[in-house]
Amino acid sequence: MEDKHQDIIDNNTVVETATEVSTKTTTTGTTTGTKPEYDKNKDYANDPTLPELIVKDYMHLLEPFMQPPESPTSRVFKAVFIPYQAYQPLIDIYVQQKDLDSQAMKMFKYHGVCRKYLSKKDESFLFFQDLHKKPDARYNFLFNDRASDLMRPRRIFSGHAILVRTSMNKEKSWIDYHDITAAELEKVMRFLKLGTYYDFLNNLRGTNDILSTILWPDSIVYSKTNWTFEKTPLAILNEYLCWVGKAVFQPVKIDFKKNGPFSCLYTINDVTPPKTLASGIHAQVKKAQMDLAHRVLVWYQSRQIALLSDKEFIDDDTSYEEFEEAQDAFLNEHASQTAAKAQSSESESQSSESKNAGDSGDGVDKATESLKTKGVISTPLVDYFPPTFVACDNYHLVFDKYKLPFDCDITHLAPEGKVVKYEIQPGVNEPPDFGSKVFVLVRTYLPDGTCLDDNSKTMMFELGLQGCIMGLEMALFSMKMKEKCLVSIDPEYGYGKLGAPPLVPPNTPIIYYLENTDIQYRVLPSHQVINTYSVEQRLESVSQLREQAKSAYARRQFGKCLKMYKSALRYISLDSLPNCSQSEWESLNEHGARICTNLAITYSMIKPPIWERTRDYCIQALEYVEEDSKALYWLARSYLTILDLENATKTIDKAIEFGDDDLMAALLQLQKQIQREVANDLAKEKNVYKTMFNKFSEEQQMYEEKKKNNNNTTFTIPNEEIDNDHINPYGCDYISDSDDDNDNEK
Known part of the structure; x- marks a missing residue:
């Protein structure tokens, strides 16, 4: 390097x-x-x-x-x-x-x-x-x-x-x-x-000419309507943003409906006032993103050409105004359709109100049967929400408050229906991932309809990093932004057999009403973005990820711990480091050694442990700090476990040579264990060779005795029994009397 x-x-x-x-x-x-x-x-x-x-x-x-x-x-x-x-x-x-x-x-x-x-x-x-x-x-x-x-x-x-x-x-x-x-x-x-x-021109063929870019800025001008190049505008835009030291292109997706159409927005914050550009309305999200990338790329190029030509930049982009007009027209149309549909539903519900009042139980059974037919529920809904569960015309009225549609989406989040989510209103965008912050309106109910916390307060959960019952965390991981749902949680995934006195009785299911108001997604930056970070920013990010990994390890969440440590390694990649001071260089190497050693320890703790990966990460830790006694200790343990005793002996000797006082007792104990294994291995090998040579000696002795007996004894077999076909039991043909006499003379 x-x-x-x-x-x-x-x-x-x-x-x-x-x-x-x-x-x-x-x-x-x-x-x-x-x-x-x-x-x-x-x-x-x-x-x-x-x-x-x-x-x-x-x-x-x-x-x-x-x-x-x-x-x-x-x-x-x-x-x-x-x-x-x-x-x-x-x-x-x-x-x-x-x-x-x-x-x-x-x-x-x-x-x-x-x-x-x-x-x-x-x-x-x-x-x-x-x-x-x-x-x-x-x-x-x-x-x-x-x-x-x-x-x-x-x-x-x-x-x-x-x-x-x-x-x-x-x-x-x-x-x-x-x-x-x-x-x-x-x-x-x-x-x-x-x-x-x-250099927008030469980028299309993978080269760069900064002199020509400044001297002749308008050598290429992208068309605002058609894209005629093989390289996509999204790829060129991300390369441009990386070149000027900005984050990668991450537009905001706008859903006009659940399944489309879509539009995308992007705000440029390095101008005053900030400039927002919008894509056209498309049936697919990818097309909307590509259209917006094309418009943003044209805007950046036009501004650069104006600057290098000593001209005033005239911003004639009206994409956001066009988007607002299209959005207003869509919302007005949607509002009129919703009002007409609501008026029609109200008249139908009034005409059938008396009928539904007498047959509410039949309605429950009918709705439950339809959900069973979908293959998504094995237990009747009435078992989850008694007795405040009323079937109306096209929805269930749960706890006299929540309208659960008959055709709602039902998701089993745990085996055997122990955590089930009933979707009241679908959400938008993508579900959160580990480390994201979700803001949720939470209400807790017992199966009889008793509300435990009807305070209508919005709570913030940092998924995977904040303690809550397992069933609630599973539901939060599955919810999208603006989604509303009811979640039934079995005691096994709730408060257990003991409950949470005095509010939750022992061995009692819990029902949550959840309304996701906002999600702050935790997005790990790409390699292109990390390459633009200074050494101080990298060290700060590595420290934060290490703290999160330690927290996950303490809760024995080894999968999340491995993910955090591997993410931290991306920030100290030696292939993309900027210039740094000697102290910063030493800090980066120290972080790298500690992260790789902790990865090795984590792989030894999972079930079943993967000692080969423990060995590999210890070797990688020694590339950062050659005399790291902790990495040498775990490397020796991994060699011992996979029965590579020769390397285990060399490694533990080296670890003792560089080891500190705090770790010396553990190193000496491991050295004795390795020595015992080596001694046992030598003893086993010695017994194998001893058994083999004893067997060879016995076979040789038997052979000598048989040879001696063969030379001193002559067997004579009557001719009428075998007709001169004589076979020696020692592996050679029997000899006749005359042949025996000749042999004796010899």
């Missing part, structure tokens, strides 16, 4: 540490304070702390390059020489495509040069002197601020520089060189100090 604090990186190019840069620069990239002036009377050449960075009189070195060459050997194009002195003007020079490095060395009068590209995907680059020694802070007048401002991300370089503008063709097969003048570069530097700009 690249060291964030090294002073010489990438071909020995000199840069400053993040701490030094932060003390010398402001957010606009200019240096703070007064730079030391160059003292012409001082002998810098003999100063051992200062390498040969500059040539005092460099104009005579540039004279051959200030005019086009008379007999060029390759293509000639314009570049810009950037002196390190900010008060010296930029100089136009002519260079040839061939041997650029040698030409730069002549202008620098230096034995080596290196290239630095302006950004990761930008083909334009800067020439710098290939320095092997960083200048002392006393000589910060050598820093080339103008050249440093061109870099993305910004870096501090010393000495003169040369800017060469290049680009890659559409097929990305070769690089083309372009002219750039000092006047054009001055415009680029002026706008770079004002903000960050995005």
Whole structure:
């Protein structure tokens, strides 16, 4: 991994540490304070702390390059020489495509040069002197601020520089060189100090050209009506937001009805007053999101073009006004339809009121039977809500207050109908996830209709992190925003056999009326958003997630604990860290070691434990802190459990070598356990070999005895019994009397 604090990186190019840069620069990239002036009377050449960075009189070195060459050997194009002195003007020079490095060395009068590209995907680059020694802070007048401002991300370089503008063709097969003048570069530097700009043109083919973006901002203009590119506007918009350091695109979904149509809204807060854009009305949410992304992208591009063209930005977007008109028209139409339907229902209910009054029990049975037919309920509703349960024309009247439709959605949240949710009014958006905050109006009833807390207060629950009975938490996890429902909870998922005296009797079911008024979703940021975080923001987020994981572990909620710890690891990914100080670097590594060790411990606590993952996370923890005795302890335990005794012995010895006093007793106890296992393993192996050799010895002894008996005894078998087919029980043919005599003679 690249060291964030090294002073010489990438071909020995000199840069400053993040701490030094932060003390010398402001957010606009200019240096703070007064730079030391160059003292012409001082002998810098003999100063051992200062390498040969500059040539005092460099104009005579540039004279051959200030005019086009008379007999060029390759293509000639314009570049810009950037002196390190900010008060010296930029100089136009002519260079040839061939041997650029040698030409730069002549202008620098230096034995080596290196290239630095302006950004990761930008083909334009800067020439710098290939320095092997960083200048002392006393000589910060050598820093080339103008050249440093061109870099993305910004870096501090010393000495003169040369800017060469290049680009890659559409097929990305070769690089083309372009002219750039000092006047054009001055415009680029002026706008770079004002903000960050995005290359909308080259993004379509995966490259970047910040110089062309500023010099020719209207090289591509997106159409407001049709999208003709293969890359989707949503993808380009998210890349733009990440480039300028904003959160990813997360519009607000508007449901005109439960199943559509839909529209989406997005508010841009970096303008005064904030600007809200709206999509058209679409049957699918994804189409509404894509339409809104297209409109937002066009708005951002139009504003950037106006800024770079020194023109006033005219905001002619009226999408939100059009949305409000469409919404008002829909609501008026819906209100008229609802009023007509209510008037019709009222007249029908009055005509059948007497009939329903006499047959309420039959209505209950009929409604319950229809719900059984749907396969969603196994116990009659009247068993849950006696005796204040009345069946009307098209709904049940529960507790003389709540109208439960006959065709309501019924969800079993626990086996055997022990937690059942009856939906009175459907909700919108998505159900909350772990850690979300839900605001719910709660009323608690006993089965006989007794209301325990009719205070009509809205309560806030932080799901998964705030204690409440299990059945209520399951119901809250399943509810959407604006949803209303009744939830029946068996004592097993409520207050148990003992109840909650004096309000809840022992072994009594509980019925809740829940009205979800609002949800604050807990959304973990994407990798693109995390990459824009500073080190301080990452450390703060990691600390919060670790506290939540500890709370979940204390309640033995190991699944939630693992989720929180794995989320925390995303913030300390070493591949995307910005520049940080030494103390911040040590804090990140300490967090990484602790998180990986806690993940390893959690995997050893679940049932059944997964010791292979415990081993893997301990190894990952040691990548952050090599001498972490706690990680070494659990690594040795995992090796012992999976019977890798050789690695267990090596690991425990290393853990004892680096272990602290608090953990030493546990380390020594584990070492003895490993030694016993090794001794038992050796004893078993010894017994196996002993048994094997004893068996070999017995077989050899039996073979010798049989051979001896075979040599001393001759068997004679009558011919009439076997007709000369003689078989020796020792594995060889019997021999006849005559053959035996011959053998004896031999």
